[in-house]
Structures are given as C-alpha cells and as structure tokens.
Amino acid sequence: MLHMLPRLFQASETVIKRGSLIRLQFLQGERAALLVGAKSLKESGNLAKIQNFLSKAKIETTLIEGISGDPTVNMIRTTVEKFSTLQPDWIIAAGGGAVMDCAKLARFFYENPDLDIADILKPFSVPGSHKKIKLALVPTTSGTGSEASHVAVVKESNNGHKIPLVSERFIPDLAILDATLTVNLSPAVTAYTALDAFTHAVESYCSRANNLLSDAYALMAGRLITQHLTVSLSEPRNIKSRENLLYAALFAGIAQNLAAVGGVHALSHALGGKTGFPHGYGNAIFLIPVLTFNAQNSPRPAQFASETGFSELQELFDWISGILTTAGLSQNWHQVVSETIKTELNTAEIAEMALNDVCLRTNPVKMEKNDVRQILEETR
Numbered sequence: 387m388l389h390m391l392p393r394l395f396q397a398s399e400t401v402i403k404r405g406s407l408i409r410l411q412f413l414q415g416e417r418a419a420l421l422v423g424a425k426s427l428k429e430s431g432n433l434a435k436i437q438n439f440l441s442k443a444k445i446e447t448t449l450i451e452g453i454s455g456d457p458t459v460n461m462i463r464t465t466v467e468k469f470s471t472l473q474p475d476w477i478i479a480a481g482g483g484a485v486m487d488c489a490k491l492a493r494f495f496y497e498n499p500d501l502d503i504a505d506i507l508k509p510f511s512v513p514g515s516h517k518k519i520k521l522a523l524v525p526t527t528s529g530t531g532s533e534a535s536h537v538a539v540v541k542e543s544n545n546g547h548k549i550p551l552v553s554e555r556f557i558p559d560l561a562i563l564d565a566t567l568t569v570n571l572s573p574a575v576t577a578y579t580a581l582d583a584f585t586h587a588v589e590s591y592c593s594r595a596n597n598l599l600s601d602a603y604a605l606m607a608g609r610l611i612t613q614h615l616t617v618s619l620s621e622p623r624n625i626k627s628r629e630n631l632l633y634a635a636l637f638a639g640i641a642q643n644l645a646a647v648g649g650v651h652a653l654s655h656a657l658g659g660k661t662g663f664p665h666g667y668g669n670a671i672f673l674i675p676v677l678t679f680n681a682q683n684s685p686r687p688a689q690f691a692s693e694t695g696f697s698e699l700q701e702l703f704d705w706i707s708g709i710l711t712t713a714g715l716s717q718n719w720h721q722v723v724s725e726t727i728k729t730e731l732n733t734a735e736i737a738e739m740a741l742n743d744v745c746l747r748t749n750p751v752k753m754e755k756n757d758v759r760q761i762l763e764e765t766r
C-alpha cells in the first residue's frame with residue numbers, strides 16, 4: 387500500500403543554471419557509463435564537453451551510444467550486460483526521456499541481477515535495491531521531467547505494450563539542468579516535450595490522488611510553460627525561457643510523483659506502444675479531447691486553466707492548438723501515423739491497451755471503452 391501515500395521525491399541533488407554541466411567535473415568515482423541518444427548531442431559539441439568534464443574528474447568513461455526510441459526489454463538487457471562488464475560507479479544519461487528511462491531501468495536491473503523484468507511489470511511491484519550505483523541524469527529536451535520522476539516506461543519487445551513502472555529507485559542521485567543543452571532543439575521537439583511537461587502538470591492537478599503539494603508544483607509548472615513556451619518557439623536561443631521550461635519540467639515531474647497522471651498518458655502510451663509515436667506528441671494531441679471529457683464531470687480542468695492565466699478552458703485549448711500550429715505539428719494522430727510511420731492500425735486494439743494502462747486509475751473521471759474509442763476517432 388506504500389504507493390497509495392503521497393511521497394515527495396526528487397533527485398538527491400539538483401543543479402539548475404546555464405553552464406551547470408560543469409558539475410560533472412566534481413564527481414567522485416573511478417568509472418562511468420555514459421548513455422546518450424541522438425546524434426545532435428555530438429554535433430552540438432555537448433558530448434565532447436561532458437566527456438571533457440568527466441576526464442577532468444579523472445573518471446574513466448565508456449560511451450554507450452544509440453539509445454533511441456522507447457526503451458525495450460531487450461535494450462535494457464543489453465545495457466545491463468554492458469554495465470556488468472564495465473562495473474561503473476556512475477551511470478550518466480544525457481538525452482531525452484527515453485535515454486533517461488533506459489538508464490533508470492538498466493541501473494535497477496544491474497543492481498538486482500536476480501530479477502527479470504517480468505517480475506516487476508505488475509503495477510507498483512518494484513522492490514528496493516541493496517547495491518547502490520550512482521545515477522546522474524542530464525535532460526537535453528525541454529520537458530519530459532524524467533530526471534525528477536519516479537516513473538520509467540518500458541516497452542515489451544513482443545507486443546509493443548508500453549508499461550509505466552514506478553519506484554523510488556528510479557530517482558537519480560544527481561540531476562543537472564543546463565539550458566545551454568536545449569537551445570538547438572527543433573520547434574517540434576521543443577513544443578511536444580514542453581507539452582509533455584504541461585500534461586504532467588494538468589493531469590497531476592486533476593488527478594484523483596492530488597493534494598496541496600502536487601497542486602503547488604503542478605501550477606508552478608503550468609504557469610511557467612504558458613509564459614515561456616511561445617517565447618522559446620519564437621526565440622529558440624532565449625536562454626531564460628529555455629531555463630524556465632527546464633524548471634517547469636522539474637516541477638511537473640515532482641507533481642507527477644505525488645499525484646500520478648491520467649487519461650492523456652494512457653492514450654499516448656497505447657499509441658506510442660503500437661506505432662513508436664513520440665510520447666509528448668501523442669500527449670499534445672490527446673490533451674484537448676481528454677480535458678474536454680474530464681471537464682464534463684470535474685471542475686479541475688477549468689480550475690487549472692484559470693490558475694494558469696486563461697479566462698476559460700477554451701482559451702487554454704486555443705493556446706495548445708496555436709502551439710501545435712506554430713511548431714508545425716498535426717492534431718490528427720492517424721495522419722501522422724499514415725504519413726510517417728506507415729503502420730496499419732487497429733483503433734480497437736489501441737483503445738484496449740489504453741484501458742489497461744495504470745494511469746487511467748487516477749484520471750478524475752472514469753473512462754469506459756466507448757469514451758476511449760470516441761477520443762481516438764475524434765482525433766484521427
């Protein structure tokens with residue numbers, strides 16, 4: 387029943403400042419495994435910066451590249467095997483949510499070699515660890531908040547199911563939030579990762595498990611995103627706005643730890659599991675219809691809109707639509723899937739996966755099969 391208690395988790399140490407990547411220079415240890423995803427980290431010169439700081443710390447660092455897409459069971463097993471060979475004191479992940487989630491899960495299985503992923507797939511069944519390896523997370527997108535959250539999403543290799551796992555062992559020892567790492571993000575990635583953080587905020591605020599602490603973090607995050615996302619899109623190198631989005635992602639991640647998310651995430655996990663659809667993009671598409679559905683029987687969506695500076699819920703919806711248009715993103719998931727992912731889709735199957743997602747438990751209004759199917763039809 388421990389998971390029923392609202393527990394305030396965040397990294398043991400969080401550093402937020404432009405240039406704070408230098409914190410790596412002061413790490414103590416002998417060996418590190420450095421997980422990275424996209425090539426952009428290398429192309430921007432930031433990977434070399436990270437390696438240089440670790441070299442100054444006299445830490446022998448092994449690079450594990452190419453972590454892309456949602457972490458699958460196979461990807462995690464391969465990464466754990468590498469850790470077993472390297473015996474690192476530090477596991478460092480620099481990237482988006484997928485890279486950070488992969489590091490969280492791989493650390494856990496490296497610390498618990500007797501456990502298989504099948505042992506922890508049941509909601510809230512992840513045990514503690516005895517061996518303690520340090521984990522540092524460095525986000526390079528503007529919003530998954532994975533560096534703050536106790537959630538890690540794993541994709542089952544055989545059926546594509548995306549399962550959010552929850553454990554305090556997924557909280558890192560160190561989170562480094564350096565806005566200089568996010569100034570080169572494309573408008574699309576800026577928009578949908580920030581809208582992922584926005585979804586963590588609004589879904590935590592509307593959650594059945596909300597409390598005053600999660601409300602406070604959720605509102606701080608919501609206000610920062612509504613104030614700074616538009617600026618980050620029009621002035622990508624505006625470091626102040628980029629930094630405020632990193633703060634927002636952190637606050638929203640903490641709110642999510644306290645209150646959990648809801649129907650938007652359930653739908654996005656299902657669509658992403660079936661098609662590889664980017665998590666934040668899926669959330670951005672399902673935000674308006676799920677909030678509309680919830681608002682029929684809950685005052686919370688309208689209260690969140692009002693508390694974050696909108697005169698009414700519709701004005702919040704117009705803002706979301708405007709962000710998607712500005713960033714060149716569609717509001718129609720099926721169009722994106724057929725144009726870019728080219729996978730034949732079964733809406734009923736996606737609906738079934740969403741209905742089985744643990745996030746639906748905290749949606750403020752009970753969603754039935756027809757509700758989920760209707761939202762999928764409305765947005766295709």
Ligand SMILES: [Fe+2]
Binds near residue numbers: 665
């Ligand atoms: Fe999310």
